[in-house]
Amino acid sequence: MTLIIKGGRVIDPASGIDKAQDIYIDGDRIVRPPKNNKKPAGAEVIDAKGLIVAPGLVDMHCHLREPGFEYKEDITSGTRAAAAGGFTTICCMPNTSPVNDSRSVTEFIIAQAKKAGFCKALPIGAITKGSMGAELAEMGEMAEAGCIGFSDDGKPVANAEIMRHALEYAKTFGRTIISHCEEPSLSAGGVMNEGAVSTRLGLRGIPSAAEEVMVARDISLARLTGARLHIAHVSTAGSVELIRRAKAEGINVTAETCPHYFTLTDEGVMSYNTYLKVNPPLRTEADRKAIIRGLSDDTLDVIATDHAPHAASEKDVEFDLAPFGISGLETALALAMALAHSGLIPMVELLKKLTVNPALALGMAPPSLAPGSPADIVLIDPEMEKTVRPEMLLSKGKNTAFSGLVLKGWPIMTIREGKKIESKP
Amino acid sequence: MALKKKDLLGIDYLERAEIEEIISTAESFKEVSTRDIKKVPALRGRTIVNLFFEPSTRTRTSFELAAKRLSADIINISSSTSSVVKGETLLDTARNIEAMNSDMIIVRHSMSGAPMILAKALKSSVINAGDGAHEHPSQALLDLFTMKERLGKVEGLNIAIIGDIAHSRVARSNILCLNKMGANVRICGPATLIPAEIGKMGAKVYSRPEDAIDGADVIMMLRIQMERQKSGLFPGVREYSRFFGLSAERVRLAKKGVLIMHPGPINRGVEISPEVADGPYSVILDQVTNGVAVRMAIIYLLTEGRGAA
Numbered sequence: 001m002t003l004i005i006k007g008g009r010v011i012d013p014a015s016g017i018d019k020a021q022d023i024y025i026d027g028d029r030i031v032r033p034p035k036n037n038k039k040p041a042g043a044e045v046i047d048a049k050g051l052i053v054a055p056g057l058v059d060m061h062c063h064l065r066e067p068g069f070e071y072k073e074d075i076t077s078g079t080r081a082a083a084a085g086g087f088t089t090i091c092c093m094p095n096t097s098p099v100n101d102s103r104s105v106t107e108f109i110i111a112q113a114k115k116a117g118f119c120k121a122l123p124i125g126a127i128t129k130g131s132m133g134a135e136l137a138e139m140g141e142m143a144e145a146g147c148i149g150f151s152d153d154g155k156p157v158a159n160a161e162i163m164r165h166a167l168e169y170a171k172t173f174g175r176t177i178i179s180h181c182e183e184p185s186l187s188a189g190g191v192m193n194e195g196a197v198s199t200r201l202g203l204r205g206i207p208s209a210a211e212e213v214m215v216a217r218d219i220s221l222a223r224l225t226g227a228r229l230h231i232a233h234v235s236t237a238g239s240v241e242l243i244r245r246a247k248a249e250g251i252n253v254t255a256e257t258c259p260h261y262f263t264l265t266d267e268g269v270m271s272y273n274t275y276l277k278v279n280p281p282l283r284t285e286a287d288r289k290a291i292i293r294g295l296s297d298d299t300l301d302v303i304a305t306d307h308a309p310h311a312a313s314e315k316d317v318e319f320d321l322a323p324f325g326i327s328g329l330e331t332a333l334a335l336a337m338a339l340a341h342s343g344l345i346p347m348v349e350l351l352k353k354l355t356v357n358p359a360l361a362l363g364m365a366p367p368s369l370a371p372g373s374p375a376d377i378v379l380i381d382p383e384m385e386k387t388v389r390p391e392m393l394l395s396k397g398k399n400t401a402f403s404g405l406v407l408k409g410w411p412i413m414t415i416r417e418g419k420k421i422e423s424k425p
Numbered sequence: 426m427a428l429k430k431k432d433l434l435g436i437d438y439l440e441r442a443e444i445e446e447i448i449s450t451a452e453s454f455k456e457v458s459t460r461d462i463k464k465v466p467a468l469r470g471r472t473i474v475n476l477f478f479e480p481s482t483r484t485r486t487s488f489e490l491a492a493k494r495l496s497a498d499i500i501n502i503s504s505s506t507s508s509v510v511k512g513e514t515l516l517d518t519a520r521n522i523e524a525m526n527s528d529m530i531i532v533r534h535s536m537s538g539a540p541m542i543l544a545k546a547l548k549s550s551v552i553n554a555g556d557g558a559h560e561h562p563s564q565a566l567l568d569l570f571t572m573k574e575r576l577g578k579v580e581g582l583n584i585a586i587i588g589d590i591a592h593s594r595v596a597r598s599n600i601l602c603l604n605k606m607g608a609n610v611r612i613c614g615p616a617t618l619i620p621a622e623i624g625k626m627g628a629k630v631y632s633r634p635e636d637a638i639d640g641a642d643v644i645m646m647l648r649i650q651m652e653r654q655k656s657g658l659f660p661g662v663r664e665y666s667r668f669f670g671l672s673a674e675r676v677r678l679a680k681k682g683v684l685i686m687h688p689g690p691i692n693r694g695v696e697i698s699p700e701v702a703d704g705p706y707s708v709i710l711d712q713v714t715n716g717v718a719v720r721m722a723i724i725y726l727l728t729e730g731r732g733a734a
Contacts, residue, residue: 200625202557202597272537317514318515319536
């Protein structure tokens with residue numbers, strides 16, 4: 001026995017357990033409690049009184065920027081930020097430079113993350129070579145090298161036939177296609193949600209239809225191919241409804257949303273705040289409410305961060321010129337906790353969307369606190385209140401959209417493979 | 426008499442009383458431009474920079490004359506001669522200018538919101554001389570000045586704005602300004618050129634110009650840009666002109682003594698027929714004349730407000 005987490009509220013979404021319990025760890029595994037409940041000699045005891053003990057969080061959608069954009073983030077800083085945010089496994093999107101469309105980039109990412117030692121990084125490989133949308137990338141070899149799914153995230157696969165073939169081909173290797181749904185001809189030049197606010201600000205809008213047209217297309221293709229489809233960063237009420245109907249029909253589709261879509265609306269952009277510029281864009285209050293309903297009825301399976309770090313110099317420019325993206329790994333849990341605190345989603349269900357569901361969407365073994373499971377654990381103080389400040393972020397990307405917001409419920413310790421992760425540099 | 430703010434960024438950020446103050450100050454400045462010696466010493470020693478990132482003759486010249494008639498020193502920087510082409514950011518350019526102790530920067534930019542970035546970062550006053558499709562407050566104020574001069578008041582009047590509303594900062598500033606002054610604003614154009622949920626800004630949308638013009642006190646025509654045709658927003662000039670152009674017949678549907686306005690530059694024979702543009706109801710050149718007086722008022726009141734003049 002090496003580590004004992006004592007007196008916490010154990011929430012294990014895989015088994016539905018939510019009760020006061022001690023967790024025993026031996027080496028890198030969770031083990032059964034000793035028969036006599038006596039403290040084994042030499043084991044460190046962590047007092048978890050008042051804390052939630054949950055499986056380490058899984059983020060199936062983030063951007064680590066390495067290789068190529070190390071000034072925005074690198075694998076070390078990004079995985080460190082992830083660990084600080086309570087994550088033990090993260091999946092990084094392939095829009096690096098070069099694009100992760102090959103075995104060599106995949107292996108590089110995995111090796112860098114292992115060397116950094118903060119958090120496991122599972123790469124998402126590109127669907128098409130260079131994410132150019134024209135020819136399929138070598139998904140088989142990338143899967144073999146460790147890619148857990150495929151996406152041209154940041155760019156949609158505009159050609160429907162290529163998307164069809166991508167779904168079929170990925171299915172061959174048991175992998176999920178993650179679709180960034182955005183019809184490019186409808187969103188071209190757009191920088192925020194199309195609506196009353198974009199009209200008032202004179203900014204080019206991205207209509208909800210730009211997302212929904214492609215959600216509808218990809219659902220049809222999932223029906224056609226029987227392949228596993230995951231819809232990334234759902235932002236509109238219409239998309240939620242399309243996915244709800246697809247699920248009722250039994251189509252093999254899962255979907256995620258991100259904390260900013262259930263927390264913020266396009267009203268926040270009124271001051272031309274580029275830190276709220278994100279793609280898909282922040283929508284209306286009606287969309288925000290529909291996203292929360294989608295989360296609570298499980299239409300939306302997953303809460304992902306879409307952590308998209310950028311340098312301050314890139315964001316401090318004209319709204320049209322600023323890059324899309326919000327730094328999100330370190331605030332995701334606290335923002336999600338608000339849904340539990342307000343009673344909109346039960347705590348167990350909420351944590352499921354941050355642990356079990358993303359794993360299942362990618363065909364991985366669901367994380368669990370059952371004996372025999374890897375000891376990947378997060379300790380959460382549900383009552384801790386903290387104000388979000390850009391400078392407190394460990395990510396190189398200080399581009400939080402939540403600066404000044406007081407949030408309740410923060411991760412305070414992350415344990416991976418039985419070891420406490422010290423993320424503070 | 427002063428505006429209690431550092432910057433003039435848009436009509437959206439002005440109170441009705443502030444708008445009225447600018448108009449009444451402009452009334453007293455208008456006389457200056459009719460003198461033999463068109464100058465008052467109010468802003469002697471002040472340094473003003475015209476920072477134009479987008480080509481403009483009318484607005485830039487109008488601000489320049491306004492500053493000179495107030496005895497301020499004004500220099501012009503346009504994007505073609507600036508360091509912007511060398512990859513310098515907007516903020517860096519502006520900070521460099523301010524380092525030479527400018528008191529006021531008048532900025533025109535093709536991107537909405539650009540003046541807000543400057544206003545936040547600089548100690549100098551910032552005047553928005555048009556940003557993207559967002560606002561062009563001095564234009565709306567000179568339009569208001571012209572309407573009040575000709576019609577006495579705008580409260581309760583029907584004002585039709587016709588053309589490419591979607592890409593027009595003039596339309597947005599006018600809708601906001603005329604609403605604050607109690608007028609009824611009607612807008613009209615093909616649905617491809619009407620922005621989403623424009624009704625929430627206080628404008629009633631019409632598809633047919635005949636309906637928008639019916640009983641109107643003022644008709645404001647907007648310039649149609651030929652490149653919109655290429656992006657598929659309307660089929661062509663011929664059809665546009667036939668369905669949305671301002672002809673003499675359509676003018677007859679308006680109230681007697683209607684004012685015909687246009688922020689310029691006009692496309693003769695496209696959005697407005699030459700006989701209407703040059704006709705008895707046209708106040709298009711009065712708008713230009715009044716522009717100088719209104720801009721003098723804006724520059725003066727912002728400077729006064731900072732206790733600097």
